[in-house]
Amino acid sequence: MFHTLSGRDEQTLMKLVVDGDSDKVVGCHIVGPDAAEMVQIAAIPIRMGATKANFDATMALHPCAAEELVTMREKWQPPEDLPTT
Amino acid sequence: MGEYDYDLFVIGAGSGGVRAARVAASMGAKVAIAEEFRVGGTCVIRGCVPKKLLVYASKFHGLMEDAQGFGWSISPSSFDWQKLIANKDREIDRLNAIYLRNLLRSGVEVFETRAVLDDDHTIRLKNEDRTVTAKNILIATGAKPFIPQIGGAQHVITSNEALHLEELPKSIAIVGGGYIALEFATIFAGLGVNVSLLYRGPQILRGFDDEVRDFLAEQMIKRGVDIRCNTEVLSVTPDKIGDDKRGYVLDFKGGDSLHKQMVMYATGRVPNTLGLGLKSAGIELGWNGHVVVNEVSRSSVDHIYAVGDVTHRINLTPVAIAEAMAFCETVFNDNPTPVDHEFIATAVFSEPEVGTIGLS
Numbered sequence: 494m495f496h497t498l499s500g501r502d503e504q505t506l507m508k509l510v511v512d513g514d515s516d517k518v519v520g521c522h523i524v525g526p527d528a529a530e531m532v533q534i535a536a537i538p539i540r541m542g543a544t545k546a547n548f549d550a551t552m553a554l555h556p557c558a559a560e561e562l563v564t565m566r567e568k569w570q571p572p573e574d575l576p577t578t
Numbered sequence: 579m580g581e582y583d584y585d586l587f588v589i590g591a592g593s594g595g596v597r598a599a600r601v602a603a604s605m606g607a608k609v610a611i612a613e614e615f616r617v618g619g620t621c622v623i624r625g626c627v628p629k630k631l632l633v634y635a636s637k638f639h640g641l642m643e644d645a646q647g648f649g650w651s652i653s654p655s656s657f658d659w660q661k662l663i664a665n666k667d668r669e670i671d672r673l674n675a676i677y678l679r680n681l682l683r684s685g686v687e688v689f690e691t692r693a694v695l696d697d698d699h700t701i702r703l704k705n706e707d708r709t710v711t712a713k714n715i716l717i718a719t720g721a722k723p724f725i726p727q728i729g730g731a732q733h734v735i736t737s738n739e740a741l742h743l744e745e746l747p748k749s750i751a752i753v754g755g756g757y758i759a760l761e762f763a764t765i766f767a768g769l770g771v772n773v774s775l776l777y778r779g780p781q782i783l784r785g786f787d788d789e790v791r792d793f794l795a796e797q798m799i800k801r802g803v804d805i806r807c808n809t810e811v812l813s814v815t816p817d818k819i820g821d822d823k824r825g826y827v828l829d830f831k832g833g834d835s836l837h838k839q840m841v842m843y844a845t846g847r848v849p850n851t852l853g854l855g856l857k858s859a860g861i862e863l864g865w866n867g868h869v870v871v872n873e874v875s876r877s878s879v880d881h882i883y884a885v886g887d888v889t890h891r892i893n894l895t896p897v898a899i900a901e902a903m904a905f906c907e908t909v910f911n912d913n914p915t916p917v918d919h920e921f922i923a924t925a926v927f928s929e930p931e932v933g934t935i936g937l938s
Contacts, residue, residue, distance in 0.1 A: 494627075494630065494631070494634075495634055497631070497669045498631055498634065498635075498662075498665050498666070498669065550918070551921075551923075552894075552896050552897060552900060552921075552922040552923065553895075553896035553899075554896070554923040554924060554925055554933070555621070555626055555894065555895045555896050556626050556627060556630050557925065560896070
């Protein structure tokens with residue numbers, strides 16, 4: 494949001510890794526301003542075994558970057574040409 | 579459907595209304611939405627988003643001062659308010675267009691007009707002066723600033739006008755002690771305006787944790803905001819004696835007074851329900867005019883619902899969105915879904931910033 498006026502071409506990466514079977518959030522990766530602050534807090538629910546459904550049931554704090562952690566809806570799909578291992 | 583023009587008619591295209599309209603349409607309902615001002619609502623057009631852009635702008639002054647301790651020497655700086663407002667407006671226009679496009683792309687019919695109820699299934703589109711009918715109606719008209727009845731109330735601005743001032747004043751009195759008052763005090767002070775914040779209660783941020791309230795007041799005073807609690811403004815009078823003819827004198831209960839170039843009131847918000855025809859539709863209104871709803875956002879009329887600030891529950895964008903999602907699930911998936919209003923994190927974008935959740 495800051496860069497909508499600064500004009501700097503920079504985005505933030507935010508990624509949750511979810512175990513498909515248990516729905517548990519097993520990873521959280523952020524690159525951008527205040528990433529350390531956000532991930533330190535995300536570490537608590539992840540340590541406690543929170544599920545993606547728990548994240549989704551949490552109300553967003555608007556407007557902030559971290560609200561993306563509770564409003565992610567679409568699952569990342571690997572590009573089709575990605576080699577499968 | 580048959581007997582009605584629409585399955586759902588939404589009045590008010592803010593955070594709650596837009597989400598409900600889009601989701602209902604995606605669930606197969608025939609949906610229309612009416613907006614009298616600009617699609618996007620308070621949050622996007624004159625609330626959270628423009629406010630936070632101005633808060634960002636206000637931080638640079640302090641950062642430039644701080645930078646010297648880190649070895650930087652900063653040459654004299656200047657600030658262009660008109661440029662900031664123009665850039666802010668361009669961003670708001672962009673978001674407004676995205677909201678409108680998303681509605682149309684979802685197959686929602688958009689009426690850019692005020693809409694009122696003629697009866698519990700009939701909506702009058704004011705600009706076109708015709709009526710349409712709907713099986714279900716969602717009231718999502720939000721809220722607006724409240725100014726108490728003081729002498730000279732016509733001279734004061736609210737947050738609506740503060741986002742569009744032609745010039746930045748040299749000094750401003752902000753009346754109120756809630757988050758809007760504090761955020762605008764932060765913005766104006768950060769941009770170099772001499773700010774006095776006047777609040778009639780004993781401490782700012784009523785309802786917040788007491789240590790948070792004391793600490794924030796202390797820090798903001800340290801940063802140069804003149805915070806005066808237990809100060810009740812009785813009247814605002816144009817000042818015709820001093821050199822600055824555009825200023826105002828605020829008279830306080832107890833006899834003191836204060837001179838400022840501009841006066842802003844941030845003394846609460848009231849639901850937008852006046853003149854909407856809600857009573858003629860049989861809808862029960864609460865003590866401050868809000869639509870009374872049950873846990874699934876249903877009003878006293880079975881097929882009329884309300885979400886967001888107009889219901890005066892918890893007045894936050896993500897809550898309105900959650901209520902809108904739950905409304906769609908309740909009505910269009912036949913699955914009554916209440917919204918859990920417990921443990922909601924909120925922030926005050928003051929300087930320093932406040933983040934808070936849960937008990938104090």
